[in-house]
Amino acid sequence: MTGSGAGPDLLAAYPFLQPAPRRPGSADSPALTGGDVPYDVDAEEGQERQPVRELSWNQARRAAARAAVPLPPVTVAADATALGAALAEPLTAATDLPAFDTSAMDGWAVSGPGPWRLLATDAATGLAGGACAAALPDGCAVRIATGAPLPPDATAVLRREDGEVTDGQLRETGAEPLATGRDIRPRGQECRRGETLLPAGTVVTPAVLGLAAAAGRDGLTVRRRPSVELFVLGDELLTSGVPSGGRIRDALGPLLPSWLRGYGAAGDAEPHRIPDDLGALTTALRGCTADVVVTTGGTAAGPVDHLHDALRELDAELLVDGVAVRPGHPMLLARLAPGRWIVGLPGNPLAAVAGAATLAEPLLRTLAGLPATEPYRCPAAAALPWHPHDARLVPVLLPERGAVPLGFDGPAMLRGLALAEGLAVVPPGGVAPGEVVEILEVPGGC
Numbered sequence: 252m253t254g255s256g257a258g259p260d261l262l263a264a265y266p267f268l269q270p271a272p273r274r275p276g277s278a279d280s281p282a283l284t285g286g287d288v289p290y291d292v293d294a295e296e297g298q299e300r301q302p303v304r305e306l307s308w309n310q311a312r313r314a315a316a317r318a319a320v321p322l323p324p325v326t327v328a329a330d331a332t333a334l335g336a337a338l339a340e341p342l343t344a345a346t347d348l349p350a351f352d353t354s355a356m357d358g359w360a361v362s363g364p365g366p367w368r369l370l371a372t373d374a375a376t377g378l379a380g381g382a383c384a385a386a387l388p389d390g391c392a393v394r395i396a397t398g399a400p401l402p403p404d405a406t407a408v409l410r411r412e413d414g415e416v417t418d419g420q421l422r423e424t425g426a427e428p429l430a431t432g433r434d435i436r437p438r439g440q441e442c443r444r445g446e447t448l449l450p451a452g453t454v455v456t457p458a459v460l461g462l463a464a465a466a467g468r469d470g471l472t473v474r475r476r477p478s479v480e481l482f483v484l485g486d487e488l489l490t491s492g493v494p495s496g497g498r499i500r501d502a503l504g505p506l507l508p509s510w511l512r513g514y515g516a517a518g519d520a521e522p523h524r525i526p527d528d529l530g531a532l533t534t535a536l537r538g539c540t541a542d543v544v545v546t547t548g549g550t551a552a553g554p555v556d557h558l559h560d561a562l563r564e565l566d567a568e569l570l571v572d573g574v575a576v577r578p579g580h581p582m583l584l585a586r587l588a589p590g591r592w593i594v595g596l597p598g599n600p601l602a603a604v605a606g607a608a609t610l611a612e613p614l615l616r617t618l619a620g621l622p623a624t625e626p627y628r629c630p631a632a633a634a635l636p637w638h639p640h641d642a643r644l645v646p647v648l649l650p651e652r653g654a655v656p657l658g659f660d661g662p663a664m665l666r667g668l669a670l671a672e673g674l675a676v677v678p679p680g681g682v683a684p685g686e687v688v689e690i691l692e693v694p695g696g697c
Contacts, residue, residue, distance in 0.1 A: 305573040305580075308609060308642040308676065314571050315584055316613035318592065321620035322475040322542070329463040329471045333455045335515070336473035337620040342449040342459070345467030347439040352401040355434040359392040359414055359421055360405040365429065367392035367421045392421045401435060408434035442466065452622055474620030476517035477542035481507055482535060484548035484558075485598060486527045502600045502665060503547045507607065511545060513694025514612045515619035520545065527555035533564050542591060542618060545611060548598030551581040558583070558595050567593065571610060575641040578662035579605030584614065599662035605644045608674060608691050627673070627690045629653050635688065636660060637681030644691070646671035654688055668693075 306314060324339030354360060361367050368391050387393060387402040395401070395408060413425030423429055442448060448462060455473060463471060481504070488501040504522035512519055525535050527549075536544060549558035562569065562585050571584040579602035583595040592614060596606035616623065632653035635645050646667040647654040654675050657667035673690040675682075682688045 305575055306571055308574055308576045311571050311574040311576075311582075311584075311609050312613050315594075315610045316617050316623065318570055318584060318586065318614055319617045322477060322618050324472050325475045326470050326472050329460055329468050331460070333460065333471050333473055334457070335512070336455050336471075336476055337622075338449060338451050338453045338455065338459075339472045339474045339620060340451050341447045342453070342463060342466070342468065342471070344442045344444055344446050344448055347444050348441040348466055349436050349438055352405075352438050353436045354395045354397055354399050354401055354408045355436050356408055356410045357397050358395060358411040358434070359409045360387060360395040360402050360407075361392040361409050361421070361429070362387040362402075362404050362406055363389040365392075365409075365421065365423055369393070369416055369419050369421050405435070406431050410434065452620065454621060476515055477615055477618040478540075479511050479516040479520040479543045479545060479615070480539050480541040481511070481520040481522045482525045482532075482539075482544060482546040483522045484525045484527065484532065484546055486555075488524070490524075503596075503598075503603050506600065506665075507545065507547070507603070510604070510607060510694050511611060511615065514607070515615040515621050516543070527557065529557040529560055529564075532557050533561040536561055536565060536587065536593070539591075543611075543615065544587070544591075544593045545596060545607070546593065547596045547603050550583055550595040550597055562587075562593070574606075574609055576605060576609060577638045577641050577643045578602035578660075579609065579644070580641065582606035582610055584610045597662070600665045601646075601660065601668060602662040604668060605674075608644060612691075624692065627692070628687045629690060630685050631675070631682045631688050633684055635675055635677045635682045637677050638679060640679050642679065643677040645675045645677055647673055647675045647690070649673055649690070653685075654690065 321337075321339075327333045327336070359367070359369070370387075370391050370393050372393050385402065386404045388404070392409070393402060401408075407429050409421070409423065409429055410425070413423060413429075414421050415424050416422075448466060449459065453459065455471065483501055483504050485501075487498050488504075489498050490501055490504065492500075494500055501522075501524075504524075508519035508522065520541075523535065525532055525546075532549070546558060549556045552559075565587060568586040569583065570586060571582070574580055574582055578599060579597050581597055582602075582605075583593075585593050585595070587593050594606070594611045594614065596603040596611075613623070629649065630653035632650065632655045635647070635654065635656050636643055645660055646657045648657060648670065649655075649672040654673070656675070657670055659666035671693050673693055676689040676691060
């Protein structure tokens with residue numbers, strides 16, 4: 252992750268970029284602490300796990316990462332459908348690369364020292380994709396294009412700008428004498444057939460697709476990416492128009508699908524609208540076949556918060572029930588059945604994002620076989636908002652001088668997140684200017 256280099260002009264444009272107060276006398280960068288947890292995720296093997304109620308933020312992340320194992324490998328075409336998947340086995344070369352000696356420049360293939368007699372060739376010889384010329388006699392030259400097969404016995408390529416042909420004779424005009432091997436790409440220069448190019452676990456990027464194609468691979472063996480269904484709970488949510496009559500717009504249906512894809516989900520999960528009804532929610536969960544169900548709303552203990560009751564009816568195994576983080580502490584993770592999980596996010600938008608970053612990201616990355624994200628740390632450019640007992644996830648800008656809080660970071664707000672370059676993980680007690688803070692990546696949206 253890199254900062255945008257946002258400078259004083261950008262910061263001045265947003266008057267809500269104000270330093271957050273710091274509690275006097277708070278410890279420097281205290282360790283994250285939590286209250287009770289559903290079970291002790293740090294218990295040694297064989298030790299009894301103690302039933303407790305709420306995990307710290309770090310414990311919750313570890314619990315989500317350990318709740319699953321990578322999905323089985325599948326073979327897919329080496330095209331855009333593989334982007335974002337993790338290689339399930341090393342990528343090996345199906346050919347030498349280059350597969351034959353080629354010219355690195357437009358010009359002439361020559362044999363021995365010059366001047367050279369220029370040989371006439373047919374139209375295809377010396378062009379990329381054309382037939383390889385016959386062996387080149389000593390003292391002779393043929394025209395050649397970049398990428399074309401090099402004639403046998405050629406010793407170098409003379410660049411077009413460094414040569415001149417007069418009366419069928421090719422002479423050097425460059426400042427430096429032509430060295431043997433110049434501008435020749437020898438067979439196998441980049442790799443040999445069967446050579447390992449990339450290890451298992453590598454994320455497929457456009458560059459990986461290009462390398463696979465160049466090395467002769469039509470398909471890739473990758474970890475299957477988890478399928479995800481998104482259930483948006485709430486009778487009060489509108490999908491269009493201006494909020495009115497006590498109803499509000501659904502912000503999470505548009506926000507979460509690409510966010511979850513950035514965490515490793517297969518494609519964008521289409522939002523399903525579920526009313527505030529226990530029977531409807533239970534039926535929807537029972538009929539869902541996705542690897543992971545992500546719900547928004549219904550995780551607390553309000554009169555229409557039915558998620559816990561639905562999980563009890565489905566005999567789900569509750570793995571995380573509440574996390575000591577603000578916003579978003581009433582989040583949960585449960586196993587619906589072998590190979591199927593549910594991540595319950597709060598209904599408030601920023602709280603739901605915090606829950607996705609806490610539980611959905613490590614779970615989905617594990618299922619997809621993606622490597623765990625490496626912590627990114629930077630100094631705080633200002634005191635960051637804090638909570639006395641819980642961690643806080645704070646939208647920040649990342650100019651060169653360090654993390655700057657964006658404001659508008661309440662549970663129901665998204666204005667700060669829309670500008671954010673990361674989420675700062677602020678431990679209980681806060682972070683003073685100059686202290687180092689961990690930053691979570693904000694997934695891209697396209």
